[in-house]
Amino acid sequence: MLSFFLFSISRAWQGFWRNAAMSLAATATMTLMLLLLSSFWIVQAGFLASLSYVEDKVGVVADLDDNIRQSALTDLQARLAAMPEVRAVEYVSKEEALRRYREQRSAQGQDDLTPFLNDNPLPASLEVKLRRPADYRTVAEFLGAEPIVAKVQNIEDTTDRLVSLTNFLRTFGVLLLAVIGSIVLFIVINTIRLAVLGRAEEIEVMRLVGASDAFIRWPFVFEGALVGLLGAAISLGVLVGAAEPLSRFMVGFFSILPINVGSISRDVTILVLGSGLGLGVIGAWVSVRTYLIR
Amino acid sequence: MPRGNRAGGAMVDPRRPVLVLNDVTKTYPNGRDALKDVDLVVPEGDFVFLVGASGAGKSTLMKLLIRDELATQGTVTLDGDDLARLPRRKVPHVRRKIGIVFQDFKLLPTKTVRENIAFALEVTGTSRRRIKPAVNRVLALVGLTEQAEQYPKQLSGGEQQRTAIARALVHDPRIVIADEPTGNLDPLISWEILQLLLRINELGVTVLMATHDADIVTALRKRVVALEEGRVIRDEVGGGYHRAG
Numbered sequence: 405m406l407s408f409f410l411f412s413i414s415r416a417w418q419g420f421w422r423n424a425a426m427s428l429a430a431t432a433t434m435t436l437m438l439l440l441l442s443s444f445w446i447v448q449a450g451f452l453a454s455l456s457y458v459e460d461k462v463g464v465v466a467d468l469d470d471n472i473r474q475s476a477l478t479d480l481q482a483r484l485a486a487m488p489e490v491r492a493v494e495y496v497s498k499e500e501a502l503r504r505y506r507e508q509r510s511a512q513g514q515d516d517l518t519p520f521l522n523d524n525p526l527p528a529s530l531e532v533k534l535r536r537p538a539d540y541r542t543v544a545e546f547l548g549a550e551p552i553v554a555k556v557q558n559i560e561d562t563t564d565r566l567v568s569l570t571n572f573l574r575t576f577g578v579l580l581l582a583v584i585g586s587i588v589l590f591i592v593i594n595t596i597r598l599a600v601l602g603r604a605e606e607i608e609v610m611r612l613v614g615a616s617d618a619f620i621r622w623p624f625v626f627e628g629a630l631v632g633l634l635g636a637a638i639s640l641g642v643l644v645g646a647a648e649p650l651s652r653f654m655v656g657f658f659s660i661l662p663i664n665v666g667s668i669s670r671d672v673t674i675l676v677l678g679s680g681l682g683l684g685v686i687g688a689w690v691s692v693r694t695y696l697i698r
Numbered sequence: 699m700p701r702g703n704r705a706g707g708a709m710v711d712p713r714r715p716v717l718v719l720n721d722v723t724k725t726y727p728n729g730r731d732a733l734k735d736v737d738l739v740v741p742e743g744d745f746v747f748l749v750g751a752s753g754a755g756k757s758t759l760m761k762l763l764i765r766d767e768l769a770t771q772g773t774v775t776l777d778g779d780d781l782a783r784l785p786r787r788k789v790p791h792v793r794r795k796i797g798i799v800f801q802d803f804k805l806l807p808t809k810t811v812r813e814n815i816a817f818a819l820e821v822t823g824t825s826r827r828r829i830k831p832a833v834n835r836v837l838a839l840v841g842l843t844e845q846a847e848q849y850p851k852q853l854s855g856g857e858q859q860r861t862a863i864a865r866a867l868v869h870d871p872r873i874v875i876a877d878e879p880t881g882n883l884d885p886l887i888s889w890e891i892l893q894l895l896l897r898i899n900e901l902g903v904t905v906l907m908a909t910h911d912a913d914i915v916t917a918l919r920k921r922v923v924a925l926e927e928g929r930v931i932r933d934e935v936g937g938g939y940h941r942a943g
């Protein structure tokens with residue numbers, strides 16, 4: 405068993421180098437396809453993160469009446485927090501609202517006019533963050549019916565449009581990835597099929613001298629695995645090389661997104677290695693099968 | 699087993715039959731009958747020429763023997779195994795009892811003579827230790843010891859065919875099947891290849907050779923089986939290429 409394993413590996417290695425042109429062409433195709441696949445994967449991950457970032461911004465803001473009882477406020481906060489649709493509730497006091505207003509004015513380079521006011525005209529408010537933007541209406545209606553709520557700021561139209569747009573984009577992204585995945589599968593398997601076809605003579609001789617199916621199949625499967633892993637290694641090298649300049653370029657944009665670089669690079673590594681190995685092995689397996697004993 | 703048309707009349711041949719075709723018909727999927735009602739018994743150690751016009755069914759008969767094709771009707775028995783009933787995984791073992799030689803040699807261009815021969819043993823799981831002496835033995839038998847490290851491209855046609863014969867012999871087969879082995883060679887080299895096959899036959903290996911070479915067949919006076927449109931029309935020892943008279 406072990407000697408069969410070693411035999412297959414050494415035959416795979418020999419086969420790879422003796423048909424170097426074909427093997428390297430297959431490896432190059434494999435590399436390009438894996439790069440295509442992983443780039444789309446990364447774009448998709450960034451894209452999904454952007455969508456959740458945008459969706460995160462959707463919340464319900466309810467202005468409160470002045471001079472409400474503290475107990476009524478605590479009670480409303482507790483009931484909001486208990487709603488399954490609600491992720492977080494933040495109370496913004498009149499003073500805090502004024503502070504934010506001043507901050508915003510100065511950030512825009514405009515004069516602070518508030519010292520001229522006798523009174524703080526801004527209402528206290530509750531800012532409710534949602535688990536899903538689609539729940540906007542439920543929570544807004546709930547707040548509208550509360551006696552201590554003066555007014556629910558209405559962004560319903562915007563929210564509805566955002567929800568349908570993000571849903572569409574998500575579905576589209578998944579479909580696109582599926583299409584790219586199928587194209588990659590098709591091209592890689594056909595490339596390997598061609599490489600095996602180029603060795604039809606060798607396979608025929610093996611059959612004629614009485615090699616068993618296993619002896620014919622496994623060297624090719626290992627060779628397919630070699631092509632896959634080599635392609636994966638080159639792809640990962642290219643990705644690592646491209647990651648540094650790319651992230652420096654994009655740092656401003658990405659730093660606001662809730663992207664977990666560690667988990668994305670882990671996912672991409674697994675994706676590239678897994679697809680490379682899987683495609684190589686499957687491609688070789690199905691390509692050799694045609695030549696085995698009928 | 700009585701074989702009336704063999705020399706000596708209805709005598710029982712004491713030798714073990716290594717190859718038996720019993721009422722074999724082969725119809726290809728396209729409806730073409732390549733062989734029809736073929737009966738053939740080849741005893742161990744025989745030397746048989748298979749002759750017939752192009753398309754008569756010679757190659758088809760050989761494909762049945764190595765179970766590359768299955769008979770549509772009748773049975774093909776090789777060294778006691780009914781090939782139609784042979785489980786798939788046993789097929790390689792039967793093929794190792796047969797050495798096959800083709801008109802186009804079927805050598806691998808990226809391997810040397812030695813590697814081409816060793817290949818047959820490697821891919822059937824022979825241990826490295828036993829490969830080298832076996833290869834050296836057949837190299838000596840076909841007279842290619844000197845050329846062992848050369849590539850097929852660097853060899854003459856005759857030398858290439860001798861390499862192919864060496865590869866066919868390296869498994870110690872019971873029977874050698876040669877499909878027009880001299881088809882690509884000039885007459886002098888053809889005789890050389892034939893001498894080699896005769897020597898192998900003297901070592902006890904059964905030889906079945908398909909050929910168009912009338913000179914060789916007529917000169918050697920061996921057993922001749924003639925096919926015509928898939929039927930055996932003649933089976934006689936010492937016959938010529940053409941029907942006598």
Ligand SMILES: Nc1ncnc2c1ncn2[C@@H]1O[C@H](COP(=O)(O)OP(=O)(O)OP(=O)(O)O)[C@@H](O)[C@H]1O
Nearest residue numbers: 726727728730732751752753754755756757758759
């Ligand atoms: N795979 C196939 N499918 C269909 N028909 C086939 C196939 N192989 C051979 N034949 C047909 O079967 C008949 C016998 O062919 P075969 O190759 O056995 O002849 P042959 O005696 O070897 O001829 P040659 O001397 O030219 O080599 C021919 O008519 C051929 O066209």
Ligand SMILES: [Mg+2]
Nearest residue numbers: 756757758877
């Ligand atoms: Mg033929």
